[in-house]
Amino acid sequence: MDEIVKQSLVKWPNVPSCTGWLLLDRRGNWRMRDEAAQASGAAGVAIRHEALLGFINRNYEVDERGQWFFQNGPQRVYVELGYTPxxxxxxxxxxxxxxxxxxxxxxxxxxxxxxxxxxxxxxxxxxxxxxxxxxxxxxxxxxxxxxxxxxxxxxxxxxxxxxxxxxxxxxxxxxxxxxxxxxxxxxxxxxx
The missing domain is CATH 2.30.29 (PH-domain like)
Structure with missing residues (x-):
């Protein structure tokens, strides 16, 4: 996990997590899912920004319940999985x-x-x-x-x-x- 992310967790420990906004699809693409994509069950828009992809991959972890997430600063963004983590x-x-x-x-x-x-x-x-x-x-x-x-x-x-x-x-x-x-x-x- 990035040091800046660890520091943000200390500074803001109680930021609510979110679900449904990030998907790892069957081909390994990270996808952003806005409210319309979530409501329709669509995969969402593929993320192409290399720095953002690197940030997501470095801060991708699993919790004690087996739920995979991206730690986005102080906010935990739970990941929908197209198949496997x-x-x-x-x-x-x-x-x-x-x-x-x-x-x-x-x-x-x-x-x-x-x-x-x-x-x-x-x-x-x-x-x-x-x-x-x-x-x-x-x-x-x-x-x-x-x-x-x-x-x-x-x-x-x-x-x-x-x-x-x-x-x-x-x-x-x-x-x-x-x-x-x-x-x-x-x-x-x-x-x-």
Missing amino acids: WVVRLSVDVDSALALHDQGGGGFEPAAVFVDEDGGILFADRAQPARIAVLHDHDLEIFSDHATLADHDGSLSGEFHWNAQLALPLQGIRRDDVAARFGFVASPAALA
């Missing part, structure tokens, strides 16, 4: 090594791979508790190039080959079970 991009470098990076640019070392009923790929990392991230859909081809996949009765199975050192079996998971299994709240506004 993290969205990762998969890339291959010039030496053919795979890398995963979250929406803030941080590294993500996979410990497990899941596939949901819609074919969405999710990675859990080695942290305790494990962070869960959905793979950006633009990277599904890279994923399939490094996986041995099979389709059994409409469900995907197989394994993902992480840098020739680790074969991670694909585990099935229902999309509706992801939040409970990994301990996060997708819509803090619903709890407000």
Whole structure:
């Protein structure tokens, strides 16, 4: 968390939090949701300002209830999640090594791979508790190039080959079970 944010929390400790105004979409875009977007259920406008994106990513945390938030100075802005609290991009470098990076640019070392009923790929990392991230859909081809996949009765199975050192079996998971299994709240506004 930025030092200036910590100082503002000391100076103004009782600023009310807000919900519904910030969304992390399924592709890792931060979106502002005005009252009209919230009322209509729209995703909102993508934030493109690099300095603001950096500020959000540096001050993105989770509370004791599993609700993710952006600490905007003294105000806690709870985040609506399009799917998971993290969205990762998969890339291959010039030496053919795979890398995963979250929406803030941080590294993500996979410990497990899941596939949901819609074919969405999710990675859990080695942290305790494990962070869960959905793979950006633009990277599904890279994923399939490094996986041995099979389709059994409409469900995907197989394994993902992480840098020739680790074969991670694909585990099935229902999309509706992801939040409970990994301990996060997708819509803090619903709890407000």
